[in-house]
Amino acid sequence: MPTAARTVTLADAPAFLRARGRLLGWIAVVALLVASLFGWELRQSFRDARLDSQRDAKNLALLLKEQLEGAFRETDLVLRDLAGRVSPAQLSQLDSLLPAQRSSLFNLFDGKRATLPQAEMVGLVSSDGLWAMADGKRTLADPILRDLFAQLSDNPGQEMVLSRPVRLRGNNELGFVMARRIASDNGKLAGLVYALVRLEYYSQLARRLDAAENSTFNLIDNDIVLVARYPEQPARIGLTLPLADRISEWVNGRSSGYTVFTSPTDGLLRGYHFERLEGFPFILLIGLPDQNYFGDWWRKASAYLAAFVMLILFAVAMAWRGWRENQLTLAVELGAARLQEQDAHILRALDAMSRPILLVRADSDMILAANHAAGELVGKPAAALVGQPLPSLYVRPEHHDKIVEQLVERQAVTDYELKFRAANGEPLWVGLSGSVIQYQNGRAYFLSLMDISERKAAHETLWRKATIDPLTGVANRGYFLERAEQEWHRARRYGHKLGMLMLDIDYFKQVNDTYGHDVGDQVLQGFVSVVKRKLRDSDLFGRLGGEEFGIVLMEYDRSTLTATAERLRAALAEQPLVLADGQILNITVSIGCTLASSHDLPLAVLMKQADQALYAAKHGGRNSVIYYDPASPAFQAG
Structure with a gap:
């Protein structure tokens, strides 16, 4: 039979105040939990965006470094070959060579220059440093060649030397001179062979990488002087970079590194990665604009903040309404209720997240919950994933032991790359991150997934272009x-x-x-x-x-x-x-x-x-x- 309505009296006031206090406390706990989940998601997505920026900048720098080192080594290999073919006697008589001898030297040098798309010219400097020969013509050595000759003469143990950027003859292009010693039989400097390398070749290599808009590719020397840049800024070539002291402190003693700062030239915040060229006094500095990686993050943060504020306002309004209407709700089995409420909020937060999320029981590896985005990722309804063992989604199930090992030892796993098998049978590259949480009176894994197939394919394409x-x-x-x-x-x-x-x-x-x-x-x-x-x-x-x-x-x-x-x-x-x-x-x-x-x-x-x-x-x-x-x-x- 129906239960008679209970009349609220003044004797209930202390119990009501205690219940209201507990209710407000739970509202705070739930708000803190949701804020923690939102904060964790935002922190993870911010970290992922930063890692993507760092990884892309590093990949571009390594690819460009590989191609530049190959071009420079190729040029040096040709100079080594020419240095072995030209005799000191020819260099000492450079101003009096017979036409046939000069023609033979021209054919030799012209043939080698044809194998170097990055070289404007290849030539010789005489044993006294006064005469030069290139393109079959003998001329007085210009000041740059004489300066390089003097450097090699003053440093007997130095085999190769490079100049600062110079303007090429007959056009507005820039380049630099790479010179190698030719030694006489007694080991003294008998002359030098040199190549004039076009800096336009650097721009061509950078242009092929097809980086995002507002990306910068800088080639600097050890004094932080700009040697080449893409997009081109000819007026800045040969000048010390802004923030040179900060950059010098950053790169000093390191072969590579990553940092973030605002460019003083255009005011854009970029993530910068540098790589030193092995065997050459140059540093590659690649900058990728943050706006290309963090636009979605700012929109997500704004949406989460708005949702959190609405949740707080709604909770406060409900508490106020309950107090005004004098509805007493006393907690029964407070501990159990707290856990159930926490689990429910975890599930609601899981469904609200845009990234694919899986909740997995630690002792059985069974999937307890999956959001809609996780179902879309593998091509199945989210409900169909519940109850499946997590390793059944892997192409290679042996990955699971390594993932669990990291979760047990460090309570978290970050950016573990592996292949999932989609519903259509095709493999799918996934980046997996997660942590250990408490759920349903036990340990569970809260796992976040990200489709990285396009990034893997892009890396493969860049590698093929470079090799x-x-x-x-x-x-x-x-x-x-x-x-x-x-x-x-x-x-x-x-x-x-x-x-x-x-x-x-x-x-x-x-x-x-x-x-x-x-x-x-x-x-x-x-x-x-x-x-x-x-x-x-x-x-x-x-x-x-x-x-x-x-x-x-x-x-x-x-x-x-x-x-x-x-x-x-x-x-x-x-x-x-x-x-x-x-x-x-x-x-x-x-x-x-x-x-x-x-x-x-x-x-x-x-x-x-x-x-x-x-x-x-x-x-x-x-x-x-x-x-x-x-x-x-x-x-x-x-």
């Missing part, structure tokens, strides 16, 4: 030289032999001149296709420039090396190339090869030997294989 020749699909020059250096060190460490092949398509210039560069591109692609079919997966194949290619072969002896080279030559000579329009072209290749049986010689010398053998094959009639052996008649004839 693969876009026309032929093999390693580009910079990546080939880097990998070749690694294989040389590996062979040296384990005592293995290392073979080097240099290949050059015969009469390729005539193909371009006769049929056009589009046919030339098809010939290069067909050539690469034939060669790759004859190589092992472990062999390193790369395009060094134009129609010249290189191959590094591991664990070959001389007979196997020359047999492989001959097999490549025969395959190309015997298999005509069929072009897109049905034309058939017969091509041949000249190959120079050498073998490092002992690893006392550096890789540059090994490549030079293979290049000399290639030169002998070219001059011996082409369509041939020559092994580097200075005592052989074929090599001497070349």
Whole structure:
């Protein structure tokens, strides 16, 4: 039967005041809990945005550093080669060389300059430092070359020197001079060989990275003087950067780092990452604007603040209404009610969050709750995730032990990258962060997920752009030289032999001149296709420039090396190339090869030997294989 209504009397006032106090206390607890959850979410999203900015700046800096170091090392390698080919006697007689001698030097230097897209010119300075020769012309050395000559003369142990930025002749472009010592037989300075490197090449590399708007790419020296910048600001080149003292203190003694400050030139807040170039006195300073990463965070923070204020106002209004209407609500089993209220608020907060969230029981790894965003991430309704073991979502379940280990040891896990399996069976890259909380009288994992598939794909695309020749699909020059250096060190460490092949398509210039560069591109692609079919997966194949290619072969002896080279030559000579329009072209290749049986010689010398053998094959009639052996008649004839 219905229960009679209870009449509230003055005797109930103390109990009512105690109940009201408890109610207000719970309102404060709930508000604090919601504020903590909102604050945790905002802190995590702020940290994620900062990490994204830091990671993107670091990736861009590393990619640009790799390409710049490759270009500078490539230039230095050419200068080393030229320094070994020019005799001190020629330098001492630079002002009186015969036309034939001058023409020979011009052809040598012009051929090397053609392999350096970053170089404006390559030239010589005489043994007295007064005369210079470049582009086949002898002129008085300008002040910059004389200053570099004086630096090398005053520092006998210094092999290479670089100038400050200079303006190129005949245009408004900027560049700097890289000079290398040429020593006489007694070790004294006999002259120098130099290359004028265009800073426009730096802008080209930075432009290819396709960074966000208002990003800055700065190349500075160790004195914090601006050497190059993208977007270009020619008026600031050669000047000390603003905030130079702060930047100097930041980079001093470090090889890389990240910080955030407002640029004094345009007032934008940016995250800056720097990387030192190994072996060169330059520092890369990459700045990405914060506005590209924190716009969504500010909107989310405003929305959370508004929701929290509305929640507080609503709670206060409800408490006021309860007090005005004299409705007494006394707490029964206060501890149990508190836990139930906390769990309910956790679930409501979970549903309100825009990021994918999973609540997982610690002792069984079963999913207790999932919000709508988590269901959208894996392509299932959120309700279908509840009751599933968390490892069933992984492509590789063994990741779970590592995640749990971090949660147990540190009570949290941050940015753990792994692959989830979506409902359609496709793998999905996810960044997982979370912490340990109390839920339903036990321990639970509060896990936040983020789809990082696009970032992973973008990183893969940037890596391919930086390492693969876009026309032929093999390693580009910079990546080939880097990998070749690694294989040389590996062979040296384990005592293995290392073979080097240099290949050059015969009469390729005539193909371009006769049929056009589009046919030339098809010939290069067909050539690469034939060669790759004859190589092992472990062999390193790369395009060094134009129609010249290189191959590094591991664990070959001389007979196997020359047999492989001959097999490549025969395959190309015997298999005509069929072009897109049905034309058939017969091509041949000249190959120079050498073998490092002992690893006392550096890789540059090994490549030079293979290049000399290639030169002998070219001059011996082409369509041939020559092994580097200075005592052989074929090599001497070349």
